[in-house]
Amino acid sequence: MATYREIKGTSIPYLDEDYPSSVAAEQAGQVWYNSTTGKLRAFIAYDTWATTSPLNTARRQLGTAGTQSANLAIGGGPPNIATVEEYNGNGWAAGTNINTARFLLTGAGSTTAAIAVGGRTDPGSDQDLNETWNGSAWSEAGDINTARAQLASAGASSTAVIAFGGATPSVVDVNEVWDGSSWTEVADLNTTARNLAGAGTSTAALAIAGEDPGTHAKVESWDGSSWTEINNVNTARAGLAASGTTSAGVAFGGPGTSALTELFDGTSWTETTDLNSGRDYLAGSPTGTLAAAMAVAGDAGSPNDSTHSEEFNHSILTFTPDAWASGGNINTARNFSGGAGDQDAGLLFGGNPPSGGLNVSEEYNGSAWTEGDNLNQVRYRVSGAGTQTAGLAFGGLTFPPRSIKNESEEYNGTSWTEGNNLPVATSDLAGSRCGTQTAALKVGGMATPFPTITDKCAEYDGTNWAEGGDLGTARYFMGACGAQTDALAIGGYNGSAALIGTVEEYNGTAWTAGGAAPTAWANMAAAGTVSTAAVIAGGDIPGTTDIAATYDGTSWVTFSSLNTLRHKMPGAGAQTKALVMGGDGPPGMLTATEEFSAGSTAAEAADVDFD
Amino acid sequence: MANDIFNYCVATNTGKGFITHDDSRRFWISGYPANVWVCTDCVESRHWVARNNGTSKTKSEAQTLVTNNVNAAKTAWDDDNEEGETSAEKIARLGAKPVDITLP
Secondary structure (H helix, E strand, C coil): CCCHHHHHCCCCCEECCCCCHHHCCCCCCCEEEECCCCEEEEECCEEEEEEECCCCCCEECCEEEECCCCEEEEEEECCCEEEEEEECCCCEEECCCCCCCCECCEEEECCCCEEEECCECCCCCECCCEEEECCCCEEECCCCCCCCECCEEECCCCCCEEEECCECCCECCCEEEECCCCEEEECCCCCCCECCEEEECCCCEEEEEEECCCEEEEEEEECCCCEEEECCCCCCCCCCEEEECCCCEEEECCCCCCCCEEEECCCCEEEECCCCCCCECCECCCCCCCCEEEEECCECCCCCEECCEEEEEEECEEEECCEEEECCCCCCCCECCEEEECCCCEEEECCECCCCCECCEEEECCCCEEECCCCCCCEECCEEEECCCCEEEECCEECCCCEECCCEEEECCCCEEECCCCCCCEECCCCEEEECCCCEEEECCEECCCCEECCCEEEECCCCEEECCCCCCCCECCEEEEECCEEEEEEEECCCCCEEEEEEEECCCCEEECCCCCCCCECCEEEEECCCEEEEECCECCCECCCEEEECCCCEEEECCCCECCECCCEECCHHHCEEECCEECCEECCCEEEEECCEEEECEEECCCC | CCCCCEEEEECCCCCCCCCCHHHHHHCCEEEECCCEEEEECCHHHHHHHHHCCCEEECHHHHHHHHHHHHHHHHHHHHHCCCCCCCHHHHHHHHCCCCCCCCCC
16 A cells, blocks of 8 residues: 555654744645644635626626636627726726627736627627737727637636637637638537637637536636647536636636635636625636736626625635724714824824814723813814823814914823923824824924924923924825824825925934825824834825825835725824724714724645645 | 615614624625715615614615704704804805705
8 A cells, every 4th residue: 555655755744733834835735733732733825805806898798818817808788888998907998999899708918918809789780800909009809709608718828718609600620720810620629519618728728617508617628739628627517707718717607696616626616605795697707827817897697797805815814805894983073183093992083073173082992982081272183192191192273263372291191291392383284193292293384474384393301392303295185194113194285286205204203205195185193103114094185085005114015995984083003003093084083993904915825624 | 877786765863783893894884974874785785774773774864864963964064153253164164055955
């Protein structure tokens, strides 16, 4: 009898704990014995579908080209459309339309060199059209020999593609190969099929399922010269999509708005995690992989054409995206407040309305807000620093008449007491929170005499304020966050009509340019530091937004939005404990708060199940 | 363009637990005036509506609620004036006049 080592080429390590996540990639496929749990363990691949940005135009029966991170959605319908959209891994943007609007077509290639073949312009009008995309324009190229719709294709470029199956409207087994200049008929499929899926290249492809007229589960593999029947998918279907190669692929969707997803390991198909939104007549990522595929649009329940897009990942790493969740509601709806603390122990003070300012402060325990001692000075557009038990409020405004404040107050978890004043009275600081009660930073703002948009910064040592380094750009209504020696100033207004998107980083001495914000941005909540990562959310761009973005010390990435549109509110906490409090989401003041949860990527070992 | 990949509802934000991080990761959700919420239409979002005692609305019904709320806010904004206050000062005090919102 063969030993495990003879079969697998390795013995099974005997460990008293699992391999750590940090070595998951190099240990992928390795089985080990965990003597503590008494189990055989391994890093096992997980399959996940994650919803991503929707298309701008709902559609089904479209063609696609490209991968999970760079995809083209081409045409579709009915009614037939010529609209093309490009996906960059984050969102869809309008592309260049194909010359002939049609649906039930197929696509292949990439976002810079694609092909759109066949399709139907009107019921009963199947096309032999072939259009190629060079990254800037669609051009008519050599027609396919058999006009048809409901066909499939495979090909990694716009010059090497096979197109197979379809309907003329009679269902056909025709297979043609494109060499960049003309189509040539080559060996037919073994089974006639329409609305089948294709994956792979022009020399190594899969033809998956389909119908004639009933759905079937047959799969054929193409080796560049002939088709061979291989193991069926588990569920007969048509109107599905696929991604991958002849040795590792994934097929998904189908009739009855199926969400079924099956993995192919080169030999057999296995059911795995369903699509989040079941659809038929959807499209995939023709040059994608098993590890990273995409499901695009489709019919989510006839006649409900969908804009839905999902990304599939097959990985030993589990990706958990960033997300926002509801926190406890504050008791007094308000904007332009100051904030401190974090999502476990927050502090909110001052704000508006009533017009002129508010002195109410509230404490958060991670689930609910309770009234605390009031500020001594009514004010709004005020800044904060510190924690719930060692907080600081400074600057701000009462109005009318306009009175910009220089007072600072310290909170000890019970009451507010007067501290020393700012060097210059400054307001329009809401959204700012930098430092602690004993090492705080005031960033820019609107100073006296009004209207002085200032580049002046001030540092607090727990007793006195002293002048800090000047901002490169004077600004107010910006986001600011971090520590006295590790701070960010983001966007705001600089006195021109438009918002700005410039970012500056402070090291305790001087401000230097940071990575530009994703857009001109003001009145947002900000939290975190330069060195440990920051997050901004909501605000004006210039319309009120729910967009959020994270900063890694170099560049910004937009991610899942706040759940509620809002602006003019403070943020607080480290990035991983960020809290957004109140504000106003047109047209009213909000009591809602939101808590940030940073995403992660990690591998977790699992028991090996031999069943 | 079809709009039916979304579901529309009215639900009161009760604070902590109303939208969880898991909810937020599983489906897109966005809040609008009048306690109107718009979600990706999927099993998880329907469960979220039920869990929060939400009332499902058609898109048209939801849009009407939002529009009425915005119109009321516009009227309130127009009526909120202080003697001698300039337009810029009013905007600084109240923020810009509410604008129409069109649901996705």
